[in-house]
Amino acid sequence: MQHNNAIRGTRVGATPARPTGRTEPAPRRAVTYWCVNRHGVEIPLAADVAPPETWECPHCGQPAGQDVQNPPGPLRAEPHKSHLAYVKERRSDADGAALVDEALAALRRRRGES
The missing domain is CATH 1.20.5 (Single alpha-helices involved in coiled-coils or other helix-helix interfaces)
Structure with a gap:
């Protein structure tokens, strides 16, 4: 049985084609966030945007801030x-x-x- 797919040679979840040599990625900077459990996560952000105040920790789900000495408090259940x-x-x-x-x-x- 033949399937008439409009896009041949691709699969679900395939990565996009590589950009041409004429393009270059936007300038980025790494911002580190720290949660109350002392987990550190480094997030790459565009260089020209202001980083958000808090970020959700991917390890424990608690809010994380940029100050390692004074991270945001835990979420109230x-x-x-x-x-x-x-x-x-x-x-x-x-x-x-x-x-x-x-x-x-x-x-x-x-x-x-x-």
Whole structure:
């Protein structure tokens, strides 16, 4: 069975063709970031851009900064919230009671109760 591929001689994940000899890469500089666990990661950035304040550490996932003596603090782990906790953030107890009363009144009307 023959497949009619539009692009022949390539494969998924193939690297791009090499640039011609007339091009040269943009000037770069290496910026080192340090996390609270003392992991260092060197990131190559374009020479003409300002580096970001923080970078995510590829080793532990914590935020990393450029100051080795004073790295950013660890991320605060948010506890898991239930659906009810999110609802309680949006509505007060009085709002919830009013909604329940309204739903019960509509149910009683449908059943023919008064």
